[in-house]
Amino acid sequence: MFVVTELPNMSLSAKREALARIHGRYQRAGRPHKQRILDEFCATCGYHRKAALRLLNRPLRSEPPRRSGPKLIYDPVTVLPVLKAVWLASDQLCSKLLPAALPEWLEHYERRTAPLPEAFKKKLLGISPAQIDRLLRPVRVRHPRKGLSATRPGTLLRHTVPTRSGPPDTLRPGSVEADTVAHCDDSTEGDYVNSLTFTELFSGWTENRAVWNKSGEAVLAQLRELETTVPYTMQNFHTDNGGEFLNWALHRHLTGRPVKLPWTRSRAYRKNDNAHCEQKNWTHVRQLFGHDRFGHPELVPVMNDLYAQEWSQFTNHFKPTFKLVKREKRQGKTKRIYEAQPQTPYQRLLACPDIPEATKAKLRTAHALLDPFALKKNIELKLQKFFTVLGNLNREATMP
Secondary structure, eight states, X not given: OOXXXXXXXXXXXXXHHHHHHHHHHHHHSOHHHHHHHHHHXXXXXXXXXXXXXXXXHSOOOSSOOOOSSSOOOSOHHHHHHHHHHHHHHTTSOOTTTHHHHHHHHHHHHHHHSOOOOHHHHHHHHTOOHHHHHHHHHHHHHHSOOOOOOOOOBOGGGTTTXXXXXXXXXXXXXXXXXXXXXXXXXTOOOSOOEEEEEEEETTTOOEEEEEEETTOHHHHHHHHHHHHHHSSSOOOEEEEOSBTTTSSHHHHHHHHSSSSOOOEEEOOTTOGGGGHHHHHHHIIIIIHHHTTOBOOOTTXXXXXXXXXXIIIHHHHHHHOOBOOEEEEEEETTEEEEEEOSSOBOHHHHHHHOTTXXXXXXXXXXXXXXXXXXXXXXXXXXXXXXXXXXXXXXXXXXXXXX
16 A cells, blocks of 8 residues: 655646656556546546546656747747847837837848848838737836926917917928927926927937027027028928927017018917827937926037037937827717828938928938938937036035
């Protein structure tokens, strides 16, 4: 008579080991001994008698069964290093935008590392957003991704500048929305740097500039400079109700030209009237500089050096965005329909028939000289320099 000690909560791997030990003995034993072996196996592993008989009577597997679910197509060991490098360098694009950016980013990745096998490259270019989310889930945990409104109403010109009637024109280039972002931390008291955001609605082309203390003259100077550098002609201009825009200096500039430029403003307390620009305040300003207080005018040229060069080239040439095509109302619910394939602002301007060929040629020439990985590296270096300067200025300001 043998004594069996039952092992509660036995793991699956331990059960497989027990089966492998007694399987051969069970096959060779006679009927009386098989009954004792079966009793021993059921008591040890906790199997039902019928389940144990099925396991002992069929051939023993040499390897564990294949896992359930779909076949593994993208091996994390080979795919994740490439996908992670592009995702981090592209400023952590979401999984719906990253597939649209991959074709061009992979070309520059191969130039910097080594050519990728064609079969591997073809498979990677066909990756789905859901698969990207699954592969990048552990990376996002290690690389995770606050603000006050400083808009003060410009009351003198509010009745002169009309509010926009109807939705904005996003079908032709030239419609521009503008807004400001305050780098004031938790207090709007005193003077500090502000970032201007200018967004063209057809392509999504966005330019940012820093100004000191939101003066009307400083905003006008940046607008004049932008009108000479952007690859489109401004057809109309839309702002919020802040005094940095609703002032006589900007009014004379926009309405005193030979062909008066249409100028509209948002309705009071309707932030969504300036939605195209408001969303860029987060992606193009806050994600870059954060929410710290920049209380030194010496920071303005350092910020503009980054905004006007690497940051503008990086966001407008290499970061695709979705564009809303139309809205449909179905049973009281609004359904938004977006482009099937997201594009960069550069790609949208090249495909637009309203942009002159000379402008497109300049854009192609400038684009051919750019490398997104080099731009990203330069952005990080300039940010490091900027926050070093900021730290030194803050320490000097607190010294007795």
